[in-house]
Amino acid sequence: MKKIRTLLLIGFKRNWVAWLETTVVALFSIWVWNKNGAVNVETVLGSETSFFWPLFGPMLISIRYGFASGVICGLMVIAGVASSLQLNENLQNFSFSLSVGMILTLMIVGEFRDHWHEINQKFNLDHDYMRQKLESFTKNYHLLKVSHDQLEHRIAGERVSLRASVNRLQEIALKNTENRFENMRSAFLNIIAEIVGLEVAGIYRIKNGQIDKSDHAVISEHHVLDLKDPMLKNMMETKKLLTAAKIGKDEIHRSRYQVCIPLLDTADNLQAIAVAEKAKFFMLTPSNVALLSLVSNFAADLLNEHLQVPVLNAQQKHLFEQYMTRAEDNRRQFGADTSLVVFVGFPPKYRKALQEVISFRRGADVYWHCFTKEKEPVLVVLLPLTTVWGAQQYVNRIKELLIQSLGDVSMTISALEREVEILGPLMLGKDKKFISSFVQELGN
Structure with a gap:
């Protein structure tokens, strides 16, 4: 039904096809007019047919192609009927009132169609403009997203130098033979913050296998030590570095911490621990986590007085x-x-x-x-x-x-x-x- 309505209301885009259609419709309307014998008002009123069927063709042209095409089609019909009556010497039966009524009807229909077409075109232009804007916005969004992803990968790929990190810790350890943890803890936090982008974290000394709350350093005043945290407990038991990046898709992260770092020396002694509530997640790459583990182990060796290697x-x-x-x-x-x-x-x-x-x-x-x-x-x-x-x-x-x-x-x-x-x-x-x-x- 929708296709039929579209075919009736929307004309052909090619001009020669439109004019061919107009001519054919005009000829058909002339034939209908002559066939019905509706050449006079009295004839029309006295006939059984109450509708002036020859009007239908030009009116359809007027709806499909507008004011000008409809009026031209109507004039062609009137001229054709008048010519046929002239040839039959029956021109006195030609109805002037029907002709004027047809032209007026076609003018009204054509004017309405042109006005409707202008409104439609305006809406189409607005739609095209909004579509272009949407496409432009979508492209800019994807470009921004790609740029953001590239920036994240670039930042994540810029690994902190292992040699520089270790040398910084070693210099502090050599300068401070006593109370090394007290002198190294802030520097160590700053180093691991550079590696994985820690924003809220703390480091604590381990004494007799227990966390010493008094001997610590923090990044951000929002850091809180939760001894009952499941990730912290797991790290203390396994002595392995744990991150939220290792959580599976179907698992729920129930810890307040994103990273738990054991400072485990070569002799398998836990010297200290570091926990972080907030880290830049995209920097928790395998290479950065491996670097973090190595720096932590090296720092733990420096804290052990009996492991002055390497x-x-x-x-x-x-x-x-x-x-x-x-x-x-x-x-x-x-x-x-x-x-x-x-x-x-x-x-x-x-x-x-x-x-x-x-x-x-x-x-x-x-x-x-x-x-x-x-x-x-x-x-x-x-x-x-x-x-x-x-x-x-x-x-x-x-x-x-x-x-x-x-x-x-x-x-x-x-x-x-x-x-x-x-x-x-x-x-x-x-x-x-x-x-x-x-x-x-x-x-x-």
Whole structure:
């Protein structure tokens, strides 16, 4: 029904088709007029038909195409009927009043149609304008959303330097041999705030396995320590870093905290804890959480007076294995792999260079100076959160350092590699079996 109404009310868009339709309708109306014999008012009034059917065609044209087309169609009908009567010598029966009535009717209908068409066009223009505005708004919204997402990823991807974070903590620890926690707690909070965007948080000392409320530092006065919090209890039991980002879709986060951080040293002693009510959620990426775990572990080692590492001697093999175990835990929990490089067999001329290599140690790296079964000196370097590419760059710098220490301009890297065997870079995850068996053979 809607299609029929549309076809009746809306004309063709092509002009030649519209004029062809007008001509055909005019010819048909002339035929109807002549057929009915309605050429005089008296004839019309005396007939059984009470409606002037020839009016229907021009009126339809007037509705479809407007005032001008309707009037032209009506004039064509009147001219056609008058011409046919003239040919039949019956022009005296032509009804002038019917002709005038038809033209007036067509003018009224056509004027109404034109007015309706103008209103319709105005609404269509308004609709098109609003649609364009909506499309523009939608595009701008999506552009803004994409820009916002890119900014979030960029901020989340700008990881705080591990070396810089560790060095800051180490400097504070070296300056303050006593009351280290009191001097380090605020700095540690600031560092982890940079890593994961903490806004409301607190750090507390652990004494005898219990949280010491009096020995603490906070970010924001809105921080509250809730000892009954389920996430805090879980963290104290498991001694693992917990974040709200690990909550599943079907799980309900019932904790007031978004991040719970244990400061667990290499000897598996809980030195302190940090809890945060508010953090920038998009910064809780796996890489940032792994960095947070590593910095927390390093800070815990600094708080332990008996763990002044990370340059280990041959007798501290068990401690190096503990570092490897912790690195493996970080890999399993956060997907952050650790690289390992081994330097085997330093000839006497490289002994001084060996000390320079050790002094080149980066903040979180762990160095173990030991020997093979054949009593060859070995330096094992553990590089936390370091990719194969980063570890290879480290090896290249060490090679350059060894060559420079000799002062021999003729010394080449290939000659150095013949005298000092370099194993690696090895990845703790991929090369775990080889690393474990190799470390077992090392010692005093």
